[in-house]
Amino acid sequence: MKFVFAFLLPLLLYSLTYFAPPGKIEKFDHFWFVLTWPPSFCEENVDRCRPATLNFTIHGLWPTDAEGNTLNTSMQPDANISFINDTSSPLVRNLNDYWPTFCKDRTNEWLWEHEWKKHGCTQAQVEPEDYFEKAVTLITNTISRNILSALIVGGLEPGDSRYQVSGFISVISNITGTGTVMLRCKNETLQELRLCVKDDAFTECSGKKEKNKTLDSCGSQGTYIRFPAPPRLP
Ligand SMILES: *[C@@H]1O[C@H](CO)[C@@H](O)[C@H](O)[C@H]1NC(C)=O
Ligand SMILES: *[C@@H]1O[C@H](CO)[C@@H](O)[C@H](O)[C@H]1NC(C)=O
Ligand SMILES: *[C@@H]1O[C@H](CO)[C@@H](O)[C@H](O)[C@H]1NC(C)=O
Ligand SMILES: *[C@@H]1O[C@H](CO)[C@@H](O)[C@H](O)[C@H]1NC(C)=O
Ligand SMILES: *[C@@H]1O[C@H](CO)[C@@H](O)[C@H](O)[C@H]1NC(C)=O
Ligand SMILES: *[C@@H]1O[C@H](CO)[C@@H](O)[C@H](O)[C@H]1NC(C)=O
Ligand SMILES: *[C@@H]1O[C@H](CO)[C@@H](O)[C@H](O)[C@H]1NC(C)=O
Numbered sequence: 001m002k003f004v005f006a007f008l009l010p011l012l013l014y015s016l017t018y019f020a021p022p023g024k025i026e027k028f029d030h031f032w033f034v035l036t037w038p039p040s041f042c043e044e045n046v047d048r049c050r051p052a053t054l055n056f057t058i059h060g061l062w063p064t065d066a067e068g069n070t071l072n073t074s075m076q077p078d079a080n081i082s083f084i085n086d087t088s089s090p091l092v093r094n095l096n097d098y099w100p101t102f103c104k105d106r107t108n109e110w111l112w113e114h115e116w117k118k119h120g121c122t123q124a125q126v127e128p129e130d131y132f133e134k135a136v137t138l139i140t141n142t143i144s145r146n147i148l149s150a151l152i153v154g155g156l157e158p159g160d161s162r163y164q165v166s167g168f169i170s171v172i173s174n175i176t177g178t179g180t181v182m183l184r185c186k187n188e189t190l191q192e193l194r195l196c197v198k199d200d201a202f203t204e205c206s207g208k209k210e211k212n213k214t215l216d217s218c219g220s221q222g223t224y225i226r227f228p229a230p231p232r233l234p
Pocket of ligand 6: 187
């Protein structure tokens with residue numbers, strides 16, 4: 001038995017290595033810290049949206065491999081995240097402030113559980129509670145707090161105007177000090193910012209899959225995109 005095992009194991013490892021499709025690394029390297037621009041989300045989902053706040057909120061914290069592929073294999077399938085239902089905890093109060101859903105037909109707890117199951121659980125390195133704490137720490141740190149004000153100071157004020165993609169990239173990559181930010185648009189409207197985080201610090205998004213994501217669906221550096229404010233209440 002021992003002999004068979006000793007024989008088979010290296011063979012198994014060898015075949016796994018040998019047949020693994022190239023480019024499928026699936027090994028945790030860093031996070032994407034994904035921030036939503038709520039007014040854009042609510043424009044898209046007019047009928048199911050709570051009033052949008054005029055500030056970036058968390059969409060998720062997505063583990064990726066070194067190339068920038070989001071990981072898909074659950075490393076913590078049985079993690080107990082029932083603490084997200086404890087409305088008296090300071091963590092949950094922060095999550096309600098910074099990681100809300102704007103969908104009327106969803107609860108915030110639904111969003112957190114969804115993000116954990118889709119993304120959080122794919123890395124083994126972070127305990128569930130630390131994962132959510134990490135997201136709160138990232139959005140309350142000075143850089144994140146200053147993103148909106150830096151954009152406004154840079155002349156990119158939410159409202160009816162359109163601004164060039166290059167403007168967003170230079171202001172945001174300037175304040176994060178990383179030289180990069182990934183933008184996501186729909187219909188030439190800014191939806192999301194995606195920042196790379198490694199060892200608790202913002203870092204350059206340098207993965208093969210990330211370099212081109214700077215402009216993901218936002219057009220080119222010169223494209224003018226919308227950065228809407230929430231609609232005025234009647
Ligand atoms: C994970 O799934 C997404 C969507 O199906 C895919 O785009 C991505 O490449 C996958 N990541 C890996 C590492 O296979
Ligand atoms: C999950 O953790 C809570 C405490 O946070 C505990 O009360 C509950 O029994 C745990 N559930 C399981 C299935 O282990
Ligand atoms: C939180 O509470 C809701 C409603 O009771 C329940 O459906 C959900 O499974 C709970 N979530 C977790 C992670 O325990
Ligand atoms: C946006 O939120 C941050 C905290 O995440 C806060 O410090 C900042 O003042 C807010 N900005 C506005 C314009 O409300
Ligand atoms: C970059 O940041 C410095 C201060 O840290 C500021 O003086 C400069 O105006 C910023 N540039 C842009 C394009 O935001
Ligand atoms: C795209 O945005 C324009 C306004 O800039 C709007 O008129 C148009 O209906 C939008 N298209 C879609 C498919 O949402
Ligand atoms: C990045 O985009 C440029 C042009 O937009 C393209 O020529 C290049 O092949 C892309 N690189 C990757 C790695 O996808």
